[in-house]
Amino acid sequence: MKLYEFEAKEILRMYGVGVPESILVLPGDDVAAKIKEAGLEPPLVVKSQVLVAGRGKAGGIKLVKTVEEAVSVAEELWKKPIKGILPGALLIEKAVPHDVELYTSIIIDRSERRPVILASAFGGMDIEEIAREKPDSIVRLYVDPFVGLRGYEAREVGKKIGLKGKVLNSYASFLQVMYKVFTALEAELVESNPLAISGERVVPLDARIIVDDNSLFRHRELLEKRKVEQRGEFTEWEVKGRGQGLPFVELDGDIGIIGNGAGLTMATMDLVYHFGGRPANFLDIGGGARSELVKKAVSFLLEFPKARKVFINVFGGITRGDEVAKGIVEAVRESKAGKPLVVRLSGTREEEGRKILEDAGIYAYKDPVEAVKKVVSL
Amino acid sequence: MKLYEFEAKEILRMYGVGVPESILVLPGDDVAAKIKEAGLEPPLVVKSQVLVAGRGKAGGIKLVKTVEEAVSVAEELWKKPIKGILPGALLIEKAVPHDVELYTSIIIDRSERRPVILASAFGGMDIEEIAREKPDSIVRLYVDPFVGLRGYEAREVGKKIGLKGKVLNSYASFLQVMYKVFTALEAELVESNPLAISGERVVPLDARIIVDDNSLFRHRELLEKRKVEQRGEFTEWEVKGRGQGLPFVELDGDIGIIGNGAGLTMATMDLVYHFGGRPANFLDIGGGARSELVKKAVSFLLEFPKARKVFINVFGGITRGDEVAKGIVEAVRESKAGKPLVVRLSGTREEEGRKILEDAGIYAYKDPVEAVKKVVSL
């Protein structure tokens, strides 16, 4: 779950970080009144709250010198899609005078199986850009997950990106808070970029947090407290899919794709491309799907307008062929879409599944290549 | 810092434990109205909120069958001192029907340097009593502080005290919450005794938490949220002393005692006893005391009415003789009590201190035995 900038900053504030003073503007709010009520003095920064990266370059962040300007910029940003997506809210905050912008993030390093801190004296750019343009500036520190980030280690990172004296201590404290948030929220990413040096303090001008979806059952408050409807990351149909618990990703083609297992589903997409087709989506029913889930997924694609035809590729392990077949048959029976459907079925309870499908007049391929060629040709 | 039962239960509730429904009654509250407002149905238990152990036996816990009875018992308990101390509040909670009472606590084992869980199927008694009467019933489990309490370990403890099936799982979950509280609050003790088995659930009928005073700087909320003034643990003069930051313990004799270091101060008390005197208190100025602290401590004892005379025994290490001497001289200069004062001074900056004292007309002994004999004889 990606958190909005304003949510991430609220969390940092809870942990004692001095984030810039700000107000959150929701659709329909009177911007001028809210600014005055909060006593926010220009210059201000008006920021589009979307969950896609590269917001600054796409014109989603504007510096304004007066309240009037803030109002007109807000009107403009409400209407301005960032990478195709409109903002869920606007954050208006006091501009922080500063000269230096740092980069700092904490992620999990998959190979080392430990949290790693990435820091650079060159903030404001993406980490990819920094890695390209100033690769030597990136300081890495691996953290022992049973021990946590030590104060002296945080100071070491700060020192290596060139900080000294009181700013160094301020940076080290901030980094320790970032680490606390990282573990408390079970985050995949905690990032501040740019992180400004303002006088003797460090101030996060931006903040990003991605919480591990698998851990959300322990962090219900994040969903419950959400003031803004989930958008700015997903398309209309992706939001619909997620609402039904389907990990559905929309793509540009016309062949609806269902697979079991992310690897097989991706390989199916690759194969469709290989034979000249274009997938309309990615939809992985995972391991051990029961007929209800299969039915839900098939019905969803039968409704999904971009998918002119639907391809189902299942190789059963923990997933059983009979459950898959039952789900398909029920979905088709209840649908009025009349879209062409190609099924390929192998593995656990393959024969039972094949029988169920054939009884309902649906042919099930054994060979995926044949099946893919068929669906592309339709 | 000892927490009141109601505070401990509030914390357990925050962590998801089903504690008995209850209301807190403060001085001046209308008990009947509060019970009705909360919709609490008798039978109820009215419990004196004091911070001393052995409250049940001292008559501080009463079962009542009607609201009227609750009102009259409350009136009685307000006036009933428990081990010399009046309650800070009353807790009135729904009686929980149960047959079995367990004992469970978590403390730090000093020798093993790890948290240890103590559990017994025989609750309701003190752990000392259990240790005396049912020593074999006590189950001990040491916890690795870097790893925490595992679920399977919690189940193992429950199984060893004879629990099975759903009660076992309920007990294991409760024990894991206790451990979470233990670490989150940096507690010295988390205890539930009795912990009742009610149907398939375990319900803490009582709960005690002692938070490490040294960690309170990280747990200010405990002090800030406290609804009840600190009493029920300390005498009037102990509260005064603590208010001034002095670790003052009141005793029964007439010789006021100040020492530096708990060991030396206790040894001084022991020596006073040995030579036939009786200490009026324990007051340790600790290591590295500066003159302001010494002055505060001496002034405090000069005012403390039980102390007919005052004995100061300092052997300087990190504490410096000159600082001690300055503090004594200033305290005596400003005091009108005119109590006899005996000082013994050795160690770091002994000569400088001795000189300051002698300039003010105060003799400083070198030999503590001589000094003790002197103060006892006065």
Next chain:
Amino acid sequence: MAVLVGSETKVLVQGITGREGSFHTKQMLEYGTKIVAGVTPGKGGSEVHGVPVYDSVKEALAENPGINTSIIFVPAPFAPDAVYEAIDAGIKLVVVITEGIPVHDTMRFVNYAKSKGATIIGPNCPGLITPGQSKVGIMPGHIFKPGKVAVVSRSGTLTYEISYMLTREGIGQSTVIGIGGDPIVGLSFTEALKLFEKDEETEALVLIGEIGGDMEERAAAMIKRGEFTKPVVAYIAGRTAPPEKRMGHAGAIIMMGAGTYEGKVKALKDAGVLVAETPFEVPTLVKKALEERKS
């Protein structure tokens, strides 16, 4: 004896009374796997398909001291505790089938396992099989056959797909390991390669990767350094997946510029690995590799 599992493997099933645990216990027993005990807290004393059930791993081990492997079907919120229970009881191979375990939990138990000398396979994996000897996982047993080609894969169903093709082409497998699709797994490609390098029965290896992470790149580097000397055929899924979109529950998300399809394929090719364009080329390339090795 191939790697990690074989005829000596004696298995404990944690979460044996659940739907998946019970179903796959039956499947594994039918395959010939030696399943000697199961654990479900609170259900001790019962039986599942003739396998005795205990309340705790300690009790299961006390009665069945030969247990050397555990397979875990416990739901995600409780799975980490089951892993710790297995490791603390001294079991040295723990196969975690469970999907949806929080990554911070996995990070901790994988590090803990390493400190105790235990190997974790998974989580979110199909398990592993040494065909004809022991299946400790949820893969359909009939699609494998004993042989000399190792398969190591991040994807469950793709493993089946490709192994089945190998089998149909007459190419048997030494050991097939589904290492799991989560961002952090207990056994990485490089660690698996180390095991197969030492295994005399393995003559070639099929590596099935995905976009995201840098496990394939690390395996490529290891091969390039000459630390894995047998022929390798690779297939990488996700060539056509858009960047920064997460594909299902998988670890397949391309972040921070690392882990692209192109990057992985380049690294593997540079190390001399034969890279298949589609899964269906794999058997052909394996045959080619084995022939080259012989000549």
Next chain:
Amino acid sequence: MAVLVGSETKVLVQGITGREGSFHTKQMLEYGTKIVAGVTPGKGGSEVHGVPVYDSVKEALAENPGINTSIIFVPAPFAPDAVYEAIDAGIKLVVVITEGIPVHDTMRFVNYAKSKGATIIGPNCPGLITPGQSKVGIMPGHIFKPGKVAVVSRSGTLTYEISYMLTREGIGQSTVIGIGGDPIVGLSFTEALKLFEKDEETEALVLIGEIGGDMEERAAAMIKRGEFTKPVVAYIAGRTAPPEKRMGHAGAIIMMGAGTYEGKVKALKDAGVLVAETPFEVPTLVKKALEERKS
């Protein structure tokens, strides 16, 4: 060379620029202790009494590789981090003077130190001294003299008191260790006894205990088992302290029925230890014990 510290000891002072750190650096230097470096984050580059100050332990060690001991004067909220910094840099003896460290912190760093093979003295302790060679602590140096009697104590000022009496009676000390008054300390009585058992210069030992905990009882059991064979004289403070009242900041609180004065004295006497009724009997008993040993 007595135990733990001696003429080879090279000391780093963490928190050297603070009031206590600076004062006791001077005192230790005057005693002859080899203090080679100090650390205060943010104050690197300065000097305290001629000792160079660094920003981090790592930097101090890079410039002064001979450092083998650290003494910590850092305030309680930051002291644990200073301990970890010292241990992680490879220092094997860390003396923690700081008072008021939360006990959960101490529990963790003491366990961590053990796992890394480092010894912690303290916290909340006066440090340790091998008279005439090295003083790593805050005790007044002039009250000690070199000799053959070890002193190990939970109480700072009582240590001074009793050592000074020994000195005045002509009984010198091998090494004097104030192990600290907190509920959890890095070096326990039994661990200290193990060190002194092996030390050839030590002929007898004075143990200064307090009510609370069971460290004295454990030392008694060890002596009874014959694992410490030299004569022991003990004094236990707190005979007249009321139970369940906490005496100052000390670990002296009698809880759960363990750690009473009577229990400790009985255990020690049962083990053949001479127990002094007041601190002032200690020198007499030590003389007696040494004479008995000779005969």
